[in-house]
Amino acid sequence: MTPRCLAGRRLAGRRLAAALLSAAIVLTPMMAPPAYAQFGGVVFDPSNYAQNVMTAARSLQQINNQIQQIENQTQSLINQAKNLASMPYSLVSTITAQIQHTEQLITQAQRIAYSISSIDQAFTSNYGAINLNLSQQQMVAQAQQRWQTSLAGLQDAMRMQATVVGNITTARSNVTALGTSSQSASGALQVGQISNQLLIQISQQLSDLIALEAADGRAQAMIAASKATGQNQGATQMQTFLTPGTGYQPGTVKMFHGN
CATH class of the missing domain: 1.10.287 (Helix Hairpins)
Known part of the structure; x- marks a missing residue:
């Protein structure tokens, strides 16, 4: 009745x-x-x-x-x-997919991964102290690796920037849909669900910003490390060249056969 x-x-x-x-x-x-x-x-x-x-x-x-x-x-x-009464739809899966995509980009970092062990290994092999016992060709190869690593870091940062910018459109649509739903919510459960999804959306955007800052900082750190190592290598080679007794030793050079 x-x-x-x-x-x-x-x-x-x-x-x-x-x-x-x-x-x-x-x-x-x-x-x-x-x-x-x-x-x-x-x-x-x-x-x-x-x-x-x-x-x-x-x-x-x-x-x-x-x-x-x-x-x-x-x-x-x-x-x-x-x-x-529950909400007739949910945006949690859409927001979660955005977070997972950002995480995938982080795991796909080139050259140097986002891990302490990977960073320590890279600095041991290509950065830091200069080994003068290496040949000129080996030193050039190391310098080239450092240059390629810096380029890879910049590419990763730009990919992360593109992802974050692409997520803005989806985030705006999600917030608009949740705002509209909040105006017609019929009970406390729907209001709570809308609030929770808005918090998840904010968390996703904060995650994007953190990932973007990490990627950009990583790229800049690679460039700075490569530059510092190159300067150290050049200064060490110059000092070795100018040191008497251990540097350059003049010798007799035959320019023509028999002379």
């Missing part, structure tokens, strides 16, 4: 109860000894009739009260159902 039907019945019951009470009030002053028929039978007892009307009116009032209680309980159940 709908609340509208209950309200209609309750109103009709109140009108009937009021009519019965009015009739009882009118008949009560008119109470008189019962009239007897010619052959000794009771024809009509006004007092008994008024009492019966008042009893029926009180019973009807009780019924109206019960109807009111049922209506209140029905409305309470309707409100509870609204509070328990």
